[in-house]
Amino acid sequence: MKKNIAIIISFIIFFNINAYALIQVDITRGNLNPLPVAVSTLFIDSVSESKVFKELGGLKIGLEISKIIENNLKKTGLFNPLNQDAFIQKPDIAHLKPRFEDWQLIKAQALITGKVEVVENNLRVEFRLWDILAGREILALAFTTVPANYRRVGHIITDKVYQRLTGEEGYFDTRIIYVAEEGPKVQRVKKLAIMDQDGANTKYLTLGNELVLTPRFNPTNQMVTYLSYFRNLPRVYLLDIETGVQEVVGTFPGMTFAPRFSPGGKKIIMSFAKDGNSEIYTMNLETREVEQITNHPSIDTSPSYSPNGKFITFNSDRSGYQQIYVMRSDGSNVKRISFGTGIYGTPVWSPRGDLIAFTKLHKGKFYIGVMRTDGKGERLLTENYYQEAPSWSPNGRVLIFYRETKSGDQGEGFSATLWSIDLTGYNERKVETLTDASDPSWSSLLTK
Amino acid sequence: MNLRVFTKNIFLVVFATLILSACATKTATLKGQMQGDVYTGTDTVEYLAKGVPDRVFFATNESVLTTAARDTLRKQAAWMRKNSELSFTIEGHADERGTREYNLALGERRANAAKDYLMTYGVSQNRLSVISYGKERPVNSGSSPLAWSQNRRAVTVKAN
Numbered sequence: 001m002k003k004n005i006a007i008i009i010s011f012i013i014f015f016n017i018n019a020y021a022l023i024q025v026d027i028t029r030g031n032l033n034p035l036p037v038a039v040s041t042l043f044i045d046s047v048s049e050s051k052v053f054k055e056l057g058g059l060k061i062g063l064e065i066s067k068i069i070e071n072n073l074k075k076t077g078l079f080n081p082l083n084q085d086a087f088i089q090k091p092d093i094a095h096l097k098p099r100f101e102d103w104q105l106i107k108a109q110a111l112i113t114g115k116v117e118v119v120e121n122n123l124r125v126e127f128r129l130w131d132i133l134a135g136r137e138i139l140a141l142a143f144t145t146v147p148a149n150y151r152r153v154g155h156i157i158t159d160k161v162y163q164r165l166t167g168e169e170g171y172f173d174t175r176i177i178y179v180a181e182e183g184p185k186v187q188r189v190k191k192l193a194i195m196d197q198d199g200a201n202t203k204y205l206t207l208g209n210e211l212v213l214t215p216r217f218n219p220t221n222q223m224v225t226y227l228s229y230f231r232n233l234p235r236v237y238l239l240d241i242e243t244g245v246q247e248v249v250g251t252f253p254g255m256t257f258a259p260r261f262s263p264g265g266k267k268i269i270m271s272f273a274k275d276g277n278s279e280i281y282t283m284n285l286e287t288r289e290v291e292q293i294t295n296h297p298s299i300d301t302s303p304s305y306s307p308n309g310k311f312i313t314f315n316s317d318r319s320g321y322q323q324i325y326v327m328r329s330d331g332s333n334v335k336r337i338s339f340g341t342g343i344y345g346t347p348v349w350s351p352r353g354d355l356i357a358f359t360k361l362h363k364g365k366f367y368i369g370v371m372r373t374d375g376k377g378e379r380l381l382t383e384n385y386y387q388e389a390p391s392w393s394p395n396g397r398v399l400i401f402y403r404e405t406k407s408g409d410q411g412e413g414f415s416a417t418l419w420s421i422d423l424t425g426y427n428e429r430k431v432e433t434l435t436d437a438s439d440p441s442w443s444s445l446l447t448k
Numbered sequence: 449m450n451l452r453v454f455t456k457n458i459f460l461v462v463f464a465t466l467i468l469s470a471c472a473t474k475t476a477t478l479k480g481q482m483q484g485d486v487y488t489g490t491d492t493v494e495y496l497a498k499g500v501p502d503r504v505f506f507a508t509n510e511s512v513l514t515t516a517a518r519d520t521l522r523k524q525a526a527w528m529r530k531n532s533e534l535s536f537t538i539e540g541h542a543d544e545r546g547t548r549e550y551n552l553a554l555g556e557r558r559a560n561a562a563k564d565y566l567m568t569y570g571v572s573q574n575r576l577s578v579i580s581y582g583k584e585r586p587v588n589s590g591s592s593p594l595a596w597s598q599n600r601r602a603v604t605v606k607a608n
Binding site: 185214227255258273277299315359386407408 | 509511544545546547548549550552553554556557559560561564579580581584585586587588589590591592595
């Protein structure tokens with residue numbers, strides 16, 4: 001799917017940077033005044049529409065792409081997409097040249113217009129981003145792809161708009177891998193599942209015959225590492241989601257778990273449990289070389305590399321309780337960094353490098369929080385009965401994690417769901433999934 | 449529940465009521481099935497043979513064997529020595545109030561605590577394997593201290 005997109009990005013219209021003071025969205029604070037933005041339906045001529053009508057099951061592609069963009073923007077909490085019913089100008093005319101007064105009238109500050117054509121069975125999609133108050137175009141791009149990729153077109157447009165307006169890379173053309181859950185708590189069936197970041201295109205990657213846990217994406221390609229109880233031997237596996245080929249990682253004489261990729265994707269870091277002691281190991285996927293990183297008679301697990309690969313954060317109960325530590329990637333210079341009240345686990349290094357997200361348990365409540373890599377500046381973002389396992393969006397602005405509800409004596413009322421929250425602590429949202437879900441991991445951008 | 453256990457439970461209730469009069473209501477509802485936060489009841493216990501319970505229970509975050517757990521494991525070891533053709537898997541489990549990965553490690557540590565104790569009572573290492581399920585296979589699906597205490601366990605199952 002990734003290979004055949006062949007996106008040709010061309011700057012179709014001159015593109016002045018920083019010529020005026022333009023609209024800008026500040027994403028560093030909780031945004032209480034989301035930017036009003038109008039997303040016009042992408043115009044498609046009737047000949048083009050009839051060519052792809054059947055393939056896309058009769059869906060109105062121009063409208064559909066605009067809805068994908070609107071939904072993405074709305075969920076950031078930074079933008080307020082205006083109701084299309086209020087739009088005065090027709091999509092094709094607006095795309096050529098908006099009447100800025102009309103858009104100002106409905107209080108839009110930014111406008112997205114676009115056009116879809118079908119050229120030799122491919123979609124050619126162009127879009128423009130307009131600054132209504134300044135009365136000018138601030139971004140224009142065109143893509144060519146196969147019709148089946150129309151949802152990704154919507155995501156890529158959102159990425160470009162988000163980047164232009166916030167100055168940060170987007171996270172919309174991405175996927176989430178997670179564990180889909182069904183059945184009673186005492187006999188839960190778990191499958192690997194993957195979906196687009198907005199919940200579309202859910203696919204199951206395993207059948208549920210064996211227990212699977214903690215899938216994580218390779219940051220550089222479409223490989224996934226996870227824990228499987230295949231043949232009742234809990235081991236770390238590697239799965240290529242393009243081909244479906246999977247293999248066990250290494251030949252450890254015991255349980256391996258808590259896997260993650262190194263930033264370059266060439267190594268897997270994980271725990272290996274033997275004789276009641278869990279230590280952190282790495283395996284180089286090219287040379288198959290295995291290296292022991294920690295050596296301590298306590299539980300050392302949940303390792304995560306810094307984005308430059310020089311450090312590893314992990315949790316250990318060497319102080320008596322689960323706490324967060326940082327060490328050099330060779331295992332030297334181990335330092336405890338969490339010193340607040342409560343126990344701390346599942347540290348994950350931000351892709352920006354400056355923060356570590358974690359789970360904290362204190363007085364019977366679970367928190368998702370962030371701290372600086374020296375442990376200072378702890379900030380708790382959300383409190384709940386049970387939640388854990390944050391995973392960063394590729395731009396390091398949003399965390400996705402899972403929650404479980406308290407159940408009654410017979411397990412009634414239990415649910416496991418995915419949630420996301422901004423780094424600011426604002427904009428907490430449920431991430432819709434087709435089944436109960438846990439252990440989410442966010443992919444990198446599929447196209448840069 | 450046989451009479452002996454029943455009378456023992458009654459005794460524990462009375463005992464707990466005397467000691468912990470402040471939380472008498474709560475203790476009474478647990479029917480004397482917990483000591484500290486370790487499960488001491490028999491509701492979830494199965495038997496490998498007559499008088500040989502299949503599981504031991506742990507305190508929160510702990511893998512230390514309690515006196516009752518050591519007693520159970522000595523019974524298991526004696527029975528295992530008499531049935532030398534059998535081999536066993538010890539399944540380690542945690543409650544749902546901990547992070548998934550840490551609980552996998554904790555379950556492994558609990559299973560090994562039981563395995564080590566069986567070995568010191570003469571059961572050969574090559575008859576015993578361990579597996580951790582972390583918090584993935586609770587026996588009680590409730591979200592109460594009693595349910596959690598029943599789930600913090602190491603269970604010995606026949607492997608052949």
